[in-house]
Amino acid sequence: MSKIQDGLKYTETHEWVRVEGSVAVIGITDHAQEELTDIVHVDYPIGVGESVEKGSDCVVIESCKAAADLYAPVSGKVTETNEGLADNPAEVNDDPYGKGWIIKIEMSDPSQLDVLMDADAYRAHSE
Amino acid sequence: MTHQTALLSQHEAEGGKIVDFAGWRMPLQYESITREHQAVREEAGVFDVGHMGRFFLDGPAAAEGVSRLVVSRIDDMNHGQTRYTLVCNEQGCALDDILVNRLADDQFLLVVNASNREKLASWFNRHLPDAVLFQDKTLDTGMIAVQGPKAEAITSQVLDISLSALGYYNILMLDGGVYVSRTGYTGEDGFEIIAPNDQMEALWKAVRAAGASPAGLGARDSLRLEMGFPLYGHELSEEITPLEAVLKRVVHLDKSDFIGKEALEAQLENGVPRKRIGFVLTAAGVPRQGYQLYDGDSPIGEVTSGGYSTVLKKGIGLALVAADHVKPENLSVDIRGKKIPAEKTKPPFVEKRVKV
Numbered sequence: 217m218s219k220i221q222d223g224l225k226y227t228e229t230h231e232w233v234r235v236e237g238s239v240a241v242i243g244i245t246d247h248a249q250e251e252l253t254d255i256v257h258v259d260y261p262i263g264v265g266e267s268v269e270k271g272s273d274c275v276v277i278e279s280c281k282a283a284a285d286l287y288a289p290v291s292g293k294v295t296e297t298n299e300g301l302a303d304n305p306a307e308v309n310d311d312p313y314g315k316g317w318i319i320k321i322e323m324s325d326p327s328q329l330d331v332l333m334d335a336d337a338y339r340a341h342s343e
Numbered sequence: 344m345t346h347q348t349a350l351l352s353q354h355e356a357e358g359g360k361i362v363d364f365a366g367w368r369m370p371l372q373y374e375s376i377t378r379e380h381q382a383v384r385e386e387a388g389v390f391d392v393g394h395m396g397r398f399f400l401d402g403p404a405a406a407e408g409v410s411r412l413v414v415s416r417i418d419d420m421n422h423g424q425t426r427y428t429l430v431c432n433e434q435g436c437a438l439d440d441i442l443v444n445r446l447a448d449d450q451f452l453l454v455v456n457a458s459n460r461e462k463l464a465s466w467f468n469r470h471l472p473d474a475v476l477f478q479d480k481t482l483d484t485g486m487i488a489v490q491g492p493k494a495e496a497i498t499s500q501v502l503d504i505s506l507s508a509l510g511y512y513n514i515l516m517l518d519g520g521v522y523v524s525r526t527g528y529t530g531e532d533g534f535e536i537i538a539p540n541d542q543m544e545a546l547w548k549a550v551r552a553a554g555a556s557p558a559g560l561g562a563r564d565s566l567r568l569e570m571g572f573p574l575y576g577h578e579l580s581e582e583i584t585p586l587e588a589v590l591k592r593v594v595h596l597d598k599s600d601f602i603g604k605e606a607l608e609a610q611l612e613n614g615v616p617r618k619r620i621g622f623v624l625t626a627a628g629v630p631r632q633g634y635q636l637y638d639g640d641s642p643i644g645e646v647t648s649g650g651y652s653t654v655l656k657k658g659i660g661l662a663l664v665a666a667d668h669v670k671p672e673n674l675s676v677d678i679r680g681k682k683i684p685a686e687k688t689k690p691p692f693v694e695k696r697v698k699v
Binding site for chain 1: 372
């Protein structure tokens with residue numbers, strides 16, 4: 217059974233968002249990393265300081281099996297990418313809600329969070 | 344109809360993630376593809392390969408009959424010898440790549456790809472002389488592969504025989520319809536065991552108890568890719584000849600007639616238009632089947648298999664490229680619109696350690 221953490225916001229495409237002030241910390245859920253299998257590379261076509269639109273594919277997550285897109289759950293400016301994943305991409309598998317976070321976005325419209333699911337809704341969605 | 348091997352409930356009990364593969368319910372992975380891959384390279388892993396087709400051919404015309412259907416010589420094979428070869432159509436393109444085991448003068452065991460089993464069964468039935476008894480025993484038997492540096496110790500213990508004298512690409516017939524060959528698809532020393540379905544569960548448990556970790560199709564693919572071994576549907580297909588796949592060493596054009604011979608001779612004479620190469624990415628990224636390769640600005644071909652080498656920690660791949668670009672000066676792979684530099688590399692990408 218994959219883990220779902222309370223207090224986070226979730227998308228239908230299996231990203232999670234932790235709100236830290238005006239910044240959204242974004243990763244993929246435990247369910248998503250299980251589906252993808254072993255993560256071997258995380259590619260950031262959009263760099264720090266660049267803007268992303270909600271719903272756009274902003275990170276590519278490569279696993280043993282396939283390449284998967286991470287869709288931005290909110291619009292804004294990228295403030296940080298997880299450089300630790302360059303040497304240890306498996307952290308996305310081992311600790312998807314912690315060390316395996318993927319990107320931070322300074323939100324331009326925090327009201328976009330309102331349509332995301334809470335943990336209970338995501339639990340129901342994943343069943 | 345979906346098939347399952349005699350080991351499906353075993354895989355489920357061990358936490359295997361089950362997927363549909365070539366019409367079979369098979370384990371893709373257990374806990375982690377990477378760890379299963381490493382277990383095979385460092386110790387030993389066991390794979391359920393029961394989905395592979397197993398054809399038994401019997402009769403005085405069997406050797407001749409097989410020989411007409413494969414690109415390699417058969418007449419010079421000893422009893423107990425195994426040979427990698429291909430079945431081609433009249434156009435010289437690959438219908439499958441297979442292992443031929445010569446069990447006796449007039450008795451053969453052919454191991455074929457799961458995805459091609461039914462196609463090949465009808466091809467063999469159509470082209471074999473009537474005097475050859477052809478039996479597809481895939482559904483009555485099972486097959487496992489024990490692979491890795493500890494495979495000999497484990498397999499010897501489980502079968503209760505010494506296997507140190509069994510050479511690479513040789514097969515032994517044991518009692519009760521059990522066969523063991525020193526073959527595999529990982530580049531490590533190892534064995535493949537065929538047995539009747541009712542023995543498979545006990546065999547699997549014994550191999551597990553003797554120290555082999557369960558390994559799934561995911562690790563099987565990443566292990567073969569590190570060796571640069573072709574996989575049907577990728578490096579070989581009904582659009583690709585063995586010469587393009589750079590398997591000329593198994594095409595014996597000096598033997599008597601076989602299906603596809605004329606087409607292959609003609610291709611050799613007119614020039615082989617495309618060639619398979621191996622490459623390693625020199626920057627981060629993972630190549631995938633279908634990605635374009637470039638030599639400078641010129642598109643030269645496509646990735647046929649790609650992935651990530653857990654040993655090299657780099658993206659690796661096989662590709663089919665135009666023959667005039669087999670020595671690219673400035674090779675790159677287009678990964679989502681970015682040209683990632685690569686180096687042509689002759690496989691294996693990782694040292695092969697089979698017993699020679």
